[in-house]
Amino acid sequence: MPFLHVTSRLPDRANDKLLGELGGRAFPTFMVISPEGDVMARQAGALPVQAMEQMATGAQKLYTDYNSAKEKAAAGDEAAKLSLAVLEVPMGKTKLEDFLKAHPDLSKFSAEDQKRVRGLIGVQHVENAQKMLQSAGRDQQKIMALFPEIGKTLFAAHEANEVPAEGQSRLYFYYLLGQGGVIGQNRKWVEISLPTLEEAAKSNQNLGRIVDMMKQQLATMPAAEEKAEEEEIEEEVEEEKPAG
Numbered sequence: 001m002p003f004l005h006v007t008s009r010l011p012d013r014a015n016d017k018l019l020g021e022l023g024g025r026a027f028p029t030f031m032v033i034s035p036e037g038d039v040m041a042r043q044a045g046a047l048p049v050q051a052m053e054q055m056a057t058g059a060q061k062l063y064t065d066y067n068s069a070k071e072k073a074a075a076g077d078e079a080a081k082l083s084l085a086v087l088e089v090p091m092g093k094t095k096l097e098d099f100l101k102a103h104p105d106l107s108k109f110s111a112e113d114q115k116r117v118r119g120l121i122g123v124q125h126v127e128n129a130q131k132m133l134q135s136a137g138r139d140q141q142k143i144m145a146l147f148p149e150i151g152k153t154l155f156a157a158h159e160a161n162e163v164p165a166e167g168q169s170r171l172y173f174y175y176l177l178g179q180g181g182v183i184g185q186n187r188k189w190v191e192i193s194l195p196t197l198e199e200a201a202k203s204n205q206n207l208g209r210i211v212d213m214m215k216q217q218l219a220t221m222p223a224a225e226e227k228a229e230e231e232e233i234e235e236e237v238e239e240e241k242p243a244g
Contacts, residue, residue, distance in 0.1 A: 032059035038092045044130060045171055048202070058165055066091055079110065086113045089120055096120055115161075122164040125157045126172050150175055158192065173197055187221040190214060 022031060022039050032041040032055060040059040047055070066087040072080035085102075086109065088094040099117075106114050129150045136142035154175055157163070164172050173196040194214060201208035 030055065032056055034063055034091070040091060043171065050199075062087065062090055082109050083113055086116055090116070096124055116165070118160070118162045119165045121160075122157055122162040122169070122172055125153060125162065126164065126175065129153070129175050130171075169196060187218065190218050190221065194218070 022033075022042075028046060029042065029044045030047055030052060031039050031043075034040055040062050041055045043051070043055055066084070069080045069084040069087055073084045085094070085099065089096050089099050103109075106117060109117070132146050132150065133143060136146060154172070163169060173193040194211065197211050197214075201211045
């Protein structure tokens, strides 16, 4: 079921702290909650209709897969027991860090389960980035100082295929592009991010302006191989400089 929390901090309002209790940290925050009350999907920030549909579809698949794995695991299916351990994380029954401590080696899990775990790690990267930015409040200097760190983290995450599932990935690519690609002047990461953001921008005017700006910057960025050659030349020049 979808959950809509319109506002907070109203005197004597029932369930006024529910958003925070469910892990919401911003307005708006979109969630899909199971009939049992488990948060199966959560995304902060405005979402276009397509992204909401993807999130709802993903949550429905999660709910179906979880109940199927639970039934098979109860019947003694060992593979299902492993899948169930993974599925309990997005269902909110197990913390991701606890799962990773218990299962440091994912090789025994199926390819689909491994992909799901990496996606969950990707979601955690985004949530950590949100917390970092929120801690800076409205201080633009602090916010700008955080951008390179966030970008560096997401670069490494993408290299490790730690990318959120479809429907939860827009903010991930937004951070990767806006706070990593541009700050680092890294053409590769801008090119990776743009397709996802271009699709989201079809129903988000503000995002569309950002994408247009990124395209303009991309046109001025040197290709990766050109930049590598420039850096090699600079290194050679430095080495040839006489000492003192």
